[in-house]
Amino acid sequence: MAKDPKFTAKEMAQLGWYTARMAKRGIASETVYQGDLERKVDRIIDGAREREARQAAEAAAAEKAARKAAAKAKNRK
Numbered sequence: 296m297a298k299d300p301k302f303t304a305k306e307m308a309q310l311g312w313y314t315a316r317m318a319k320r321g322i323a324s325e326t327v328y329q330g331d332l333e334r335k336v337d338r339i340i341d342g343a344r345e346r347e348a349r350q351a352a353e354a355a356a357a358e359k360a361a362r363k364a365a366a367k368a369k370n371r372k
Contacts, residue, residue: 299340299343300340300346301343302339302343303343306339306342306343309335309339310336310339313332313335313336313339317329317332317333
């Protein structure tokens with residue numbers, strides 16, 4: 296199983312809300328359909344993973360640009 300990403304405050308609140316709704320439905324009956332809420336939770340987790348991947352790529356690109364600029368400045372001296 297993939298490692299869960301770090302969630303923002305909004306994502307944590309949404310996950311808590313959907314988990315509570317699933318629990319409430321589970322109390323009502325074990326045969327109640329919960330697929331819609333499970334999809335919403337999966338979508339939030341996938342979005343958080345995509346956000347972390349995007350942020351990591353942006354950080355790597357910024358670091359590469361900083362190294363390139365530093366090397367260019369060093370060559371000018």
